[in-house]
Amino acid sequence: MNEKRWIAMLGAGIMSASLLAGCGGTSATQGSGSTGQDKGTVTIGYVNWSEGVAMTNLVHAILEDKMGYHVETTMTDAAPLFASLASGGTDVFLDAWLPVTHKSYMDKYGDRLEDLGINYENAKIGLVVPSYVDIDSIEDLNNAADSFDATIVGIDSGAGIMSTTTTAIDEYGLNYELMPGSGPTMTAALKKAIDAENSIVVTGWTPHWMFARWDLKFLDDPKGVYGAAEHIHTIARKDFSTDMPEVAAFLQNFSMTSDQLGDLMGTIADDTSGKDPIDLARGWMSQNEDLVNSWIAS
Template structure:
């Protein structure tokens, strides 16, 4: 009996020690109704908000603003994927809901055919750049001022106009220009980088060259270039640049729509962004530009 009482006493003591250790020796905390702390709030602010897919074509300003928004949206907690493709597939991807955002739509002229075809299946939003330009461009050193005079220097140009991708609206307009002006030149399609590379080589050698180009574009800050007069107005009047999203995106992400509707750029801001990306690559260039222009981008994200 004495041994049994001793064993029970030891067992009771042991259970008391274990219970005290589990509770830290203190009574359980009082329920205050607080379900989180500062750390949890930070986690919620930086938590992944889902994936956003941006569709962009291979134009310098489109590459620039697509990467700029990728960096900004990732800072806000989104996962962002950029899909590179020609302009027409971008529209198709938006209509099918495979892409969320297309940052560049030229209206009312350049993208009018695509708008007429797809306008019922996209969401069109605000203007972020005003008064574009596009047409046939030559170096300033060339003694020519009008599209009408291109046939006079056909041999000097090797019978070629250097163009961009075949699916671009600018390419279609340039094909119309060839017909409208009875040009004895072939429109050679390639891509924006390939066109710029050929133009740059000719420019550095002070050789004649004619290319399809548009404003805004960083090359106008790097080279002394001029648009050829277009008396037939084949390339139309200046456009404004809008952005569009898939149907339903406004309901899914109203905060992004609010930010992007605040977005405005001019030749200086867009030109500096394109130059930064051209010098340092897409992600690094966009990140550098954002840090240098934090006050501006913060106004968009208010």
Template sequence: MKKVLLGMISALFVMFVVGCSQQNEDSENQTGAEEQQTITLGVTPWTSTVPPTEIAQILLEDMGYNVEQTQADAGSTYIGLSRGDIDVFMDGWFPVHDVYIEKYGDTIEETAVSYTDADAGLVVPSYMEDVNSVEDLVGMEDQFNNELYGIEEGASVTGIIDDLIEGYGLDMEQVNSSEGGMLAQAMRKLENGEPVVFYGWRPHTMFNKLDIKVIEDDKGFFETATVKVITNKELQETAPDAYEFLSNWSIPLDDVEEMIVKIEEEDVPAREVAQEWIDNNQDKVNEMLGK
């Protein structure tokens, strides 16, 4: 009887130990899941924002972070960055976005240069051979129905275009809509061989599929842009390895444009395009990750 009782006690003890071990393991796993840090990426409604954001998301997830995307216009994105609601924005355009750095510089920072030499300005069809600068538009505004097409009103470039209209004395009004809306209106004009002027920039598929040209801006309202990674200043402390990766970030402009074409024209999923770039540029990826 004693042997039976002893055996039962031993069996119960083993079950107790195993149960506690399993409970501790489950608790640790649950704690790990709860402690997984989330990094939020701001995404503006521009095609240029998508490839760098998707690449950054994949690499941050590989580092163990939970990554979310927040869609917003440029102004709202910078407000989110300043409040800490958004941690990273992969598509800051400078000097156009200097106004946001001046306003929110206490809480956000320019963390890395993504690429340089991104052209931006007013665009007209190549068949308008007599229009090669903004000055050439003066006196012929009625040919454009006195309209100049721009992107959403929340973008800082909207104010620059308004200043340009005033600075050149153009009898034109800026008509604002989404990037897609602007291009749809411009394409209708182009298909009919009509005069049209609108805002354009690289990298963008518009220069791959439309016969257009950027006209000269002798008064300097537009400059060749440098695109940068912007982060909330707290990220360096809260996620130092993520910050280190982002501070090493860079990507060729041509690569971004090629990815935009695949996403927009060939209808390849953005994440698939981003993963392909990572696979084909592993040396550069390792350099950014500090490996």
């Protein structure tokens, strides 16, 4: 089976599973948590990106177990998620990349949203290859198109990095196909290529656990299409701070360093026991009580 067909089939399977999970609407674990209180329901939307999955499950655990709220989580793509935030159908999104990646959504919906602040600094997007690949710049990709099967392995089609990569293809005159999929599709394809020591180029970003697992590098971007380092923001629907001031205050305090988020992402990505990510996040929360308590407004 050729590489493109394998990636496409894998992507279809994972995306189908993701859509089924997203259509379920609510998280598997709901309730008032260990506080014994019931202060209302917080709805959190997320995209199937590793840092967003990790932060969403951690915030879910904190809100339920320490603050007494019901939590409902829904996985979807970026475009419908921003539309839902703007219409008031979703309360919070923890994984908005600004000022570049999600600029188009903020331009469209920003007057109907609240920015609760930065939860992670100096994030980066771009094209990523294994370090053993013998090119260092996006400009070199056409000269090595055969070894890469003239394919860039992408993630979900609504992601900002995908539209930026489409721009990069135009700006650099790349004779490449951008193949959509999902975060898990991309990392599965990356693993397969690395295991065989083959060339592969993917849409990548930090923070991401794949940089801890494999020796990878960003391709230089001399035209600056992917921009400089970005920050990850917590975005809420309009009037959320008025409706749920305690939750808003907590989310405004919530921020993680590279080491903290990397550790949390690794805890979830490296688990082989089959535990639900919310349970893994609860375990991480219990091991980092001082940090978690510092986020919760008194």
